[in-house]
Amino acid sequence: MFKKTLLLLILIGFSACHTTQTVVRTTKKVPSKTTRTATRIPRKPTPSRPVAATSQPKAASSSGQQGQEVIVSTSKTVVYTEVVNDYVNQFKDIAMxxxxxxxxxxxxxxxxxxxExxxxxxxxxxxxxxHFGIKCHADWTGESVRxxxxxxxxxxxxxxxPAESYRDHALFLTTRSRYSGLFKLPKGDYEAWARGLRAAGYATDPRYPEKLISYIERYNLHQYDSQVLGTEFVPFEGQPVKVSNAGTSAAVAGTYEVQKGDTLYSISKKFSLTVDQLKQKNNLTDNALSIGQRLVVQ
Structure with a gap:
C-alpha cells in the first residue's frame, strides 16, 4: 500500500513540473535619445548710439577759433583761446x-x-x-589771502x-637784488628773460621758462616788445593767433579804447575818475595817448 501511494505522489509531481509555464519578462527597448549638438546662432549686433568724442585742446587759429587751454600754476584753470586773447587785449597797454x-x-x-x-x-x-602769484613775504603790509x-x-x-598787481610785479622785480641780473639782458630776448626768471627763483616749476616761451610764441606777444623798442615784428608761422585790436570802447569789460579827440581828462570824467587815478591804474608817466590804446578804467 505504501509503495502505491509513493508512486502516485511521484506521478503527480512530474505532471505538475511540465504544466507550469515559465514566465518571461520582456523589456520594451526604448529608443535612445539622439544627442543634439547645440549650435549658437550669432545675434546681429545691436546698433550702438554714437558716443561724443572727448574734445581735445585745439591749436590756436587765425580765424579766432576757440581752442581749450589748460593753465596750471597756483590753481588749475581751463580757459579758451578767446579768453586769453581778451586778457592780452586788456593788459597789453599796461605791459608796454x-x-x-x-x-x-x-x-x-x-x-x-x-x-600765473x-x-x-x-x-x-x-x-x-x-595776477602774478606773488606771495606776501616779510615786507608786505597790505591785505592778503590764504x-x-x-x-x-x-x-x-x-x-x-589788477593794475595794482601789475605795478607791484614791476616793483617786485626791480627792487630785489636776486633779479638784478635780468636787467642786464637784452629787452628783446624774451627767451633769456624766461630762463633768467626761473634761475633767479621766481618759480619752482622746472618747466616755467618753456611755458612762458610757449605763450609768447603761440600768441605772438613779442609784438609788444617790438612796438616799444621800435623794431620789426616778425610773427611766428604756424602760430597765427591774432589778438584783435579792433572794436568799440566796450570790447573788454573794465577798459576803454582811446578814440580820436580823447584826453586823459575827458576819459577820467567819463568814468568818474581823476586824471591821477587814471594814470595810476594804467602806470602812465605822462599824458600822452594814442588812438586804439586801451585803458583800465575800473
Missing part, C-alpha cells in the same frame, strides 16, 4: 607801459600774467586781483585791482 618805465619786456609780463592768473580766471586773480600752493594755506598778496 611797464616795459617803458621799468625795463621788463612786455611779452614776459603778459606771459607771466597769463600763466589763468588768464584772469584763476582763483587768486578772482579773489585777490593777484591759498594752497607749494605748502598749505600760504600767504598771497591781495590788490584792489
Amino acid at each position: 607801459g611797464n616795459m617803458k618805465s621799468y625795463g621788463i619786456p612786455a611779452s614776459i609780463i603778459l606771459a607771466q600774467g597769463i600763466l 592768473s589763468g588768464a584772469g580766471k584763476g582763483d587768486l586773480a578772482v579773489s585777490a586781483n593777484n 591759498h594752497d600752493d607749494d605748502s598749505d594755506q600760504e600767504c598771497f598778496r591781495k590788490y584792489k585791482d
